[in-house]
Amino acid sequence: MGKAIPSRNENYSEWYNELVKAANLAENSAVRGCMVIKPYGFSIWEKMQRALDDMFKETGHENAYFPLFIPKSFLSKEANHVEGFAKECAVVTHYRLKNDPNGGGVIVDPDAKLEEELIIRPTSETLIWSTYKNWIQSYRDLPLLVNQWANVVRWEMRTRIFLRTAEFLWQEGHTAHATANEAMAETRQMLEIYARFAEEWMAMPVIKGYKTANERFAGAEETLCIEAMMQDGKALQAGTSHFLGQNFAKAFDVKFQTKEGGLEHVWGTSWGVSTRLMGALIMAHSDDAGLVLPPKLAPIQVVIVPIYRSDEQLAQISEKVQEIVAALRKKGISVKYDNSDANKPGWKFAEYELRGVPVRLAMGGRDLENGTIELARRDTKTKETVEVAGIAERIEALLDEIQQNIYQKALDLREANTHRVDSYDAFKQILDDKGGFILAHWDGTPETEERIKEETKATIRCIPYNAPQENGQCILTGKPSTQRVLFARAY
Amino acid sequence: MGKAIPSRNENYSEWYNELVKAANLAENSAVRGCMVIKPYGFSIWEKMQRALDDMFKETGHENAYFPLFIPKSFLSKEANHVEGFAKECAVVTHYRLKNDPNGGGVIVDPDAKLEEELIIRPTSETLIWSTYKNWIQSYRDLPLLVNQWANVVRWEMRTRIFLRTAEFLWQEGHTAHATANEAMAETRQMLEIYARFAEEWMAMPVIKGYKTANERFAGAEETLCIEAMMQDGKALQAGTSHFLGQNFAKAFDVKFQTKEGGLEHVWGTSWGVSTRLMGALIMAHSDDAGLVLPPKLAPIQVVIVPIYRSDEQLAQISEKVQEIVAALRKKGISVKYDNSDANKPGWKFAEYELRGVPVRLAMGGRDLENGTIELARRDTKTKETVEVAGIAERIEALLDEIQQNIYQKALDLREANTHRVDSYDAFKQILDDKGGFILAHWDGTPETEERIKEETKATIRCIPYNAPQENGQCILTGKPSTQRVLFARAY
Numbered sequence: 010m011g012k013a014i015p016s017r018n019e020n021y022s023e024w025y026n027e028l029v030k031a032a033n034l035a036e037n038s039a040v041r042g043c044m045v046i047k048p049y050g051f052s053i054w055e056k057m058q059r060a061l062d063d064m065f066k067e068t069g070h071e072n073a074y075f076p077l078f079i080p081k082s083f084l085s086k087e088a089n090h091v092e093g094f095a096k097e098c099a100v101v102t103h104y105r106l107k108n109d110p111n112g113g114g115v116i117v118d119p120d121a122k123l124e125e126e127l128i129i130r131p132t133s134e135t136l137i138w139s140t141y142k143n144w145i146q147s148y149r150d151l152p153l154l155v156n157q158w159a160n161v162v163r164w165e166m167r168t169r170i171f172l173r174t175a176e177f178l179w180q181e182g183h184t185a186h187a188t189a190n191e192a193m194a195e196t197r198q199m200l201e202i203y204a205r206f207a208e209e210w211m212a213m214p215v216i217k218g219y220k221t222a223n224e225r226f227a228g229a230e231e232t233l234c235i236e237a238m239m240q241d242g243k244a245l246q247a248g249t250s251h252f253l254g255q256n257f258a259k260a261f262d263v264k265f266q267t268k269e270g271g272l273e274h275v276w277g278t279s280w281g282v283s284t285r286l287m288g289a290l291i292m293a294h295s296d297d298a299g300l301v302l303p304p305k306l307a308p309i310q311v312v313i314v315p316i317y318r319s320d321e322q323l324a325q326i327s328e329k330v331q332e333i334v335a336a337l338r339k340k341g342i343s344v345k346y347d348n349s350d351a352n353k354p355g356w357k358f359a360e361y362e363l364r365g366v367p368v369r370l371a372m373g374g375r376d377l378e379n380g381t382i383e384l385a386r387r388d389t390k391t392k393e394t395v396e397v398a399g400i401a402e403r404i405e406a407l408l409d410e411i412q413q414n415i416y417q418k419a420l421d422l423r424e425a426n427t428h429r430v431d432s433y434d435a436f437k438q439i440l441d442d443k444g445g446f447i448l449a450h451w452d453g454t455p456e457t458e459e460r461i462k463e464e465t466k467a468t469i470r471c472i473p474y475n476a477p478q479e480n481g482q483c484i485l486t487g488k489p490s491t492q493r494v495l496f497a498r499a500y
Numbered sequence: 501m502g503k504a505i506p507s508r509n510e511n512y513s514e515w516y517n518e519l520v521k522a523a524n525l526a527e528n529s530a531v532r533g534c535m536v537i538k539p540y541g542f543s544i545w546e547k548m549q550r551a552l553d554d555m556f557k558e559t560g561h562e563n564a565y566f567p568l569f570i571p572k573s574f575l576s577k578e579a580n581h582v583e584g585f586a587k588e589c590a591v592v593t594h595y596r597l598k599n600d601p602n603g604g605g606v607i608v609d610p611d612a613k614l615e616e617e618l619i620i621r622p623t624s625e626t627l628i629w630s631t632y633k634n635w636i637q638s639y640r641d642l643p644l645l646v647n648q649w650a651n652v653v654r655w656e657m658r659t660r661i662f663l664r665t666a667e668f669l670w671q672e673g674h675t676a677h678a679t680a681n682e683a684m685a686e687t688r689q690m691l692e693i694y695a696r697f698a699e700e701w702m703a704m705p706v707i708k709g710y711k712t713a714n715e716r717f718a719g720a721e722e723t724l725c726i727e728a729m730m731q732d733g734k735a736l737q738a739g740t741s742h743f744l745g746q747n748f749a750k751a752f753d754v755k756f757q758t759k760e761g762g763l764e765h766v767w768g769t770s771w772g773v774s775t776r777l778m779g780a781l782i783m784a785h786s787d788d789a790g791l792v793l794p795p796k797l798a799p800i801q802v803v804i805v806p807i808y809r810s811d812e813q814l815a816q817i818s819e820k821v822q823e824i825v826a827a828l829r830k831k832g833i834s835v836k837y838d839n840s841d842a843n844k845p846g847w848k849f850a851e852y853e854l855r856g857v858p859v860r861l862a863m864g865g866r867d868l869e870n871g872t873i874e875l876a877r878r879d880t881k882t883k884e885t886v887e888v889a890g891i892a893e894r895i896e897a898l899l900d901e902i903q904q905n906i907y908q909k910a911l912d913l914r915e916a917n918t919h920r921v922d923s924y925d926a927f928k929q930i931l932d933d934k935g936g937f938i939l940a941h942w943d944g945t946p947e948t949e950e951r952i953k954e955e956t957k958a959t960i961r962c963i964p965y966n967a968p969q970e971n972g973q974c975i976l977t978g979k980p981s982t983q984r985v986l987f988a989r990a991y
Contacts, residue, residue, distance in 0.1 A: 039630055040569045040618065048562035048646060055563065071539035072546065077568075077620075077651055077667050078531045078590075081597070085606045095597040099569075100608050101620065102593045104655040106572070106586040115576045117591050117617055126608055127531065129568075129592065129620075139530055149842065155539060160568055160651065164595040176568050351640065 016297040021241040025292060026170070032300050032363055034287065035170050042168035042175030046284070049364065052308040054178070054287060058158065060210050060305070061180065061282065064202050070154040070182060075136050077160075078127040083135040087260040090134065093227020097164040099129040099175075129162040134228060134253070134279055137183045138261040145185055145275060147266045152195070153185040171288030172245075172500050179283035185275045187265065189254070192276035193231075196252040199280040200233040203248035211286065212303035212416035213237050213293045214423055215247060216446075216495060218471025223455050226279075230254035236470040236495065238423040239292040242444030244470045244497035247289050253277035288500070294415055300365025301388055303415050304408040311337055311344040311404060312366045314357045316373035323348065326372050329397070333370070333382070336401035342408065362387060367411050368404055388415050429493065433484045436496070440465055446497050450490035452483035461485055461496070470495045507788040512732040516783060517661070523791050523854050525778065526661050533659035533666030537775070540855065543799040545669070545778060549649065551701050551796070552671065552773065555693050561645040561673060566627050568651075569618040574626040578751040581625065584718020588655040590620040590666075620653040625719060625744070625770055628674045629752040636676060636766060638757045643686070644676040662779030663736075663991050670774035676766045678756065680745070683767035684722075687743040690771040691724040694739035702777065703794035703907040704728050704784045705914055706738060707937075707986060709962025714946050717770075721745035727961040727986065729914040730783040733935030735961045735988035738780050744768035779991070785879075785906050791856025792879055794906050795899040802828055802835040802895060803857045805848045807864035814839065817863050820888070824861070824873070827892035833899065853878060858902050859895055879906055920984065924975045927987070931956055937988050941981035943974035952976055952987070961986045 014027045029035055034050030037043075046054065062072070078101065085091045105121030108114070130136065137155075145153060158180045168174050182199060186192040200217060207215045215235035225232040229251035237247050258264070258274040265275050294301040304310050313330050317323040330346055337344045345366075347357055354371065361369055369385040376382050382400065385392035388411050395403065426445030430436045436449060451457060451469065461484075462468050476492040483490050505518045520526055525541030528534075537545065553563070569592065576582045596612030599605070621627065628646075636644060649671045659665050673690060677683040691708060698706045706726035716723040720742035728738050749755070749765040756766050785792040795801050804821050808814040821837055828835045836857075838848055845862065852860055860876040867873050873891065876883035879902050886894065917936030921927045927940055942948060942960065952975075953959050967983040974981050 036634075038567045039571060039574070039627065040567045043567035043569060045567065045631055046565040048564045051564045052562065054565075071543065073539045073542045074537040074545075074669065076529045076531045076534035076536065077653065078534060080530060081606060081608075083530070084597075091597075091606055095599075095606060098595065098597050099592045099618075100594040100597065101590045102608065103591040104589065106575075106582075106589050106591065106619070108586075115572060115582055115586060117572075117593065127590075128597075136530065140536055143527075162568065178565065 014297065014299070017240060024297070025288075028291060028295060028299060029170050032365070034291070037170065040175075042165060044170050044174050044176075046178075049308065050287065053290070053302070053306055054284060056306045056308065057206075057210070057286060058180075061202075061206055062158075064206065065156050065180075065182065068154075068198065068202065070156045070184075072157060073155050074157055074159070075133050075140065077130055079130050079133070079136050081126045081128055083139060084128055086135060087228045087256055089256075090228035090260075094131045094163070098131060099162045099164055101127040101129065130159070131161055131163045132279075132281070133157070133159070133161075133181055134183065134257050135261070138257040138263060138277070141183075141185055141275075142261050142263045145263055145265050148187050148268050151185060151187045151265060151275065152191065154182075154195075155184065156180055156182040169288075171284055171291070174284075177284045179281050181279060181281040184278045185258070185263070186277070187267070187273075187275065189276050192254075192278050193252050196231065196233055196250045196278045196280070199278070200235065200248070200250040203250065203280070203282060204235050206282075207235055207237065207247055208416065210303065210305045211290050211293070212305075212412055212419060213247070213289060214416065214420045216471065216473055218473040218476075218495065220249075220471060221455070221458055221469050221494075223458055224469065226251045228253060228256050229279075230256065234471050236497075237289055237293060238419075238426065238446060238497075239289070239500065240422065241292075242426050242446075242497075244446065244495075244499040245285075245289050245292065246470070246499065247286060248280070248282040250280035251278060253279060292500075293419055295365065298359075298390075299363030301415065302365035302367060304367045304412050307365060307367050308343065309345045309361075309364070309366050310342050310408060311368045311370060312357075312361045313344065313346045313370045313372065314354050314361075315346075315348050316354050316371055318374065322374055322377075325377055326374075329377060330372060333397065333400055337404060340401055340405050342401070342404060358385075368407060370400075386411060388418075430484065431481070436467075436484050437465055440467055440498065444498065446470075446495055448493040449484045449496055450481035450492075451494045452486050452488035452490055457483060457485050467496045467498050470497050470499060505788065505790070508731060515788070516779075519782060519786060519790065520661050523856070525782070528661065531666075533656060535661050535665050535667075537669075540799065541778065544781070544793070544797055545775060547797045547799065548697075548701070548777060549671075552693075552697055553649075555697065556647050556671075556673065559645075559689065559693065561647045561675075563648060564646050565648055565650070566624050566631065568621055570621050570624070570627050572617045572619055574630060575619055577626060578719045578747055580747075581719035581751075585622045585654070589622060590653045590655055592618040592620065621650070622652055622654045623770075623772070624648070624650070624652075624672055625674065625748050626752070629748040629754060629768070632674075632676055632766075633752050633754045636754055636756050639678050639759050642676060642678045642756060642766065643682065645673075645686075646675065647671055647673040660779075662775055662782070665775075668775045670772050672770060672772045675769045676749070676754070677768070678758070678764075678766065680767050683745075683769050684743050687722065687724060687741045687769045687771070690769070691726065691739070691741040694741065694771070694773060695726050697773075698726055698728065698738055699907065701794065701796045702781050702784070703796075703903055703910060704738070704780060705907065705911045707962065707964055709964040709967075709986065711740075711962060712946070712949055712960050712985075714949055715960065717742045719744060719747050720770075721747065725962050727988075728780055728784060729910075729917065729937060729988075730780070730991065731913065732783075733917050733937075733988075735937065735986075735990040736776075736780050736783065737961070737990065738777060739771070739773040741771035742769060744770060784910055786856065789850075789881075790854030792906065793856035793858060795858045795903050798856065798858050799834065800836045800852075800855070800857050801833050801899060802859045802861060803848075803852045804835065804837045804861045804863065805845050805852075806837075806839050807845050807862055809865065813865055813868075816868055817865075820868060821863060824888065824891055828895060831892055831896050833892070833895060849876075858899060861891075877902060879909075921975065922972070927958075927975050928956055931958055931989065935989065937961075937986055939984040940975045940987055941972035941983075942985050943977050943979035943981055948974060948976050958987045958989050961988050961990060
């Protein structure tokens, strides 16, 4: 503690960077663009993983593991795919080091050059579809519903902890189906799961929609996404689900015998979320005092701090606290009793605020006499003195309330910062003055999209699901449009 | 199913390879030496991970994540370490592909050469200790108890699925302590955890001991290990725990302020187990009919197969089976009811035998009338007809019995194949005739160890914990020795 974090108003970007550091979530490593996820940050990621993994398994998916390396020639088999990823590939060319005979220390052994270079996976469609070729022969082998949790590498030039790193952790689902309809249903189902996770676990409202052709995944026929608003009004893409059509099946010759005895290429999907969600979680809810974590993802949900004048009093408080700890644990609530004497209560209060612990309890001598305890909420920063009797039930309900409140706050922010705009001037003005989401008409062409992006740095985040049909004119070209799309500047 | 597996006697090595394939555990990928872990195999690995992770957390360790890449210069900072790993390093030299201007397809962009090559981690001591330098200032920061689950790459020339692959999955614990004693206690504690996991979860008895200097981890002062016997009498190293002394602290200048105000280098440990344990699990227990899984690691603990003559009868059986399924699930037992009509009961029996499901229940028309069910054990291949009443309690107890029986069988095998030998002739004869473990006297020199290895392919697996002191003569040199060490040919 004691590290000063700039306020959000002062410098949102620095606030984020310093908060990530101060709350011990992650840090930059000695390797350009690669982060170290520290234990506290990783424990939040583990909670995310567990929740998502359960949802994947409930919908019939199984985990597997595919190699880190992709032969260069594989990447080239799907034309759009290689076009999309070639510029950011880490390439393994050698497999041995040796001592420099000229005394220059350890060098790469020139005799150990690979015949074919290996790419560190930026995503695994190519290797997985080359494998599926052997796994799929008949309609009986379908659908094939596989996910993997893995690290991937995209050699980004501008990196930012959690949001855009050269190496990141993610899950990538890869499924194969007998029909286009079934694959499209899977694509939608997985987007629904991501949306549910974002809203119910991360307490982060999202807008579901279709990416424009420009923004589609390299090799996909359709990309669905969820978009969330950060506190600075910028958008963050929090998950994508791709309908791959038969593109990878054709590139890797994956066919199946149909029920009717024909031979057809299978239909594919892929979908993923990554440690980028950690960045979203931080940016969506936290405040100038530190992290604000939704209770469902908080590694510590309740912290208890004793306030005492003597060892004897501490012993009495501790005895009472142990009962509370036991009652909370019985309800599956994670609780930490911080009775260390290395730090004062005030320091502890600030520390757990910084770390985003949703509920803080403090018990002093008078509380002990009165059968009370001080209860503080991280989200509202309010506190009150309550009866110890029934405290576990009260906290159980309070955690739900906090989860809901954090979600509502984020939703209110989004609604207050979403604008319907009908002219390009107003569009530019709002972007510069207030930021936020803009719903505007677009003529549907990549050229218009590109020009708006160049001129304003705003991109089409998505064509929202079920956007109401409404006649209008493109804000840039005045050409006719039948629905509004979602524009924003984005992370 | 239907793939013929050779018997263990016929060809143990082929039996293993074919079993891994037939039981859908894993397969070789298109990338040399890298495997694909298939969903069924991965679900066993997930159970292993969960059990180990729980044990790590119970002993105060936290998970974190460190980069995949290690700058070449880092690897060189600890002399023994680089010596040990330089020959098997995958090296990233470039970060971009491009289209060949001469039309040769996608090539590595020569302009995108890294200033310093990056090594794919073969293990992470160097990067982690370079990070710890910033995490550790004072005795208050110690002990630092961190683990990571990750993929690592060692460019092995001869690979074998699960046992030795170029890329493998593992966990690596890296801890820092204020004193040598505390670090050594941690080293021992983690070996105990590995031994407990091997014996209680994998049902695989292990011998705990010290590696000889020759066989120590590159950079360690002491390496502890657990060694298990496979069914062909060969040894398999199933886990190692290293006392690193101050080697990495010195290489990366990691010092801490002591309670007394001094400044000292910290003491380190590292410890790991990998997907190699999957190979050990298969080789330790399985038989000519397929996998034999200890119930604690079986993804499906009980399978139920209906035997019916009509849809009506199937409906009646299914109704009864659903009660059994519910009763088993209530006890936390994982159960699968396979009522698919694509395959006959006989095919299903063979399939679940191949997949190592510990208990199989089959219910037919007569069972339905009599209130009975057929219960078959995978480990003993025995079956009996039992009352449906009380079946969940019976199976709960049976799963414990099977777990224990599999362990006992492996222990009996090991005891029957462990020999005390006092001459080099007898040593060579036993290795060639029967194989197994040999307890013999050794003069304590690396030269003798090396010569025995060259002449017999047997290595010193370990100097067992608490080996009884016993005067004897080295089997090779006749020089005096005070205890027997464990020799074997090994995987």
